[in-house]
Amino acid sequence: MKAEEVLYFTQKEEEFATLLIDIGIKRNVSKVLVYLANTDEATSREIERGTDLRQPEVSIAMRYLKEKKWINTRESKAESKGRPVKIYTLSKPINEIIDVIEKNKRKEVDNQLALIEKARGLIS
Numbered sequence: 001m002k003a004e005e006v007l008y009f010t011q012k013e014e015e016f017a018t019l020l021i022d023i024g025i026k027r028n029v030s031k032v033l034v035y036l037a038n039t040d041e042a043t044s045r046e047i048e049r050g051t052d053l054r055q056p057e058v059s060i061a062m063r064y065l066k067e068k069k070w071i072n073t074r075e076s077k078a079e080s081k082g083r084p085v086k087i088y089t090l091s092k093p094i095n096e097i098i099d100v101i102e103k104n105k106r107k108e109v110d111n112q113l114a115l116i117e118k119a120r121g122l123i124s
Helices: 011-023 027-037 044-051 055-067 094-123
Strands: 071-076 085-090
Touching: 011 027, 011 094, 027 044, 027 055, 027 085, 027 094, 044 055, 044 085, 055 071
Parallel strands: none
Antiparallel strands: 071 085
16 A cells, blocks of 8 residues: 555644635635645545545535636546546646635625615615
């Protein structure tokens, strides 16, 4: 059997994931983002273990991250027979991803404020 080194969240990484969740990013996506931000590359199995998420939760998070074009995927031949293993990396630095999140949140807030102003106009 091959020995694997599994990365687990530090307190700082837990705090980072919690902040992303508080901002409005889904829990699974937040945990996977933080995990990938702190490693060069990872398989879905490593992500499952390191984030304490189940396989379906990781798959859903990966689908979202792919749609956003925030991750790259490549396949590696499995050591034994069977399916190739997918290896994931962030497609851009985490700071750029945070910038995109910030931009989207600012747009949401601006839209909400515009609706409030429109509502105020209807009261007068």
